[in-house]
Amino acid sequence: MTALAKITSKGQTTIPQEVRKALQAGPGDLLAWDLTADGKVTVRRVRPLDLDYLKAVEGTLSEWASAEDEAAYRDL
Template identity: 60%
Template sequence: MTTTAVGKMTAKGQITIPRDIRDFLQVKPGDLITWETTADGGVRVRRADPLDLAYLGAVQDGLSEWNSDADTEAYRDL
């Protein structure tokens, strides 16, 4: 099943998720939503699961380990 819905963004960057999409994602107030860009220029939107949040937190801590100008230079041509 494919659903298409349109929302309008406010000046603050906020958007209301249309009811059909909220129902499909099974989200309620307070739930977190993930936005993932795709290689073809699209965006995938889904409800974040607790496991997603734990994984993202663990990965985020490790990403700052190699974040210096020397690292950028050393790995520039990879």
């Protein structure tokens, strides 16, 4: 599929509906533009991390943060 969009003088563009649908992207979503060394670009929707969830999980991992654990798993 090829979708065309024009860039404004301010560097803005409208993401075609087909692309938004394929990315499952909508207002307020974040998009990441990945540029390869050969000049190809891909775009993907970035799902924000649930920071409250990650902080809660981090609290359960303290049992694995001892000096003994560091020594045992250092070479993995």
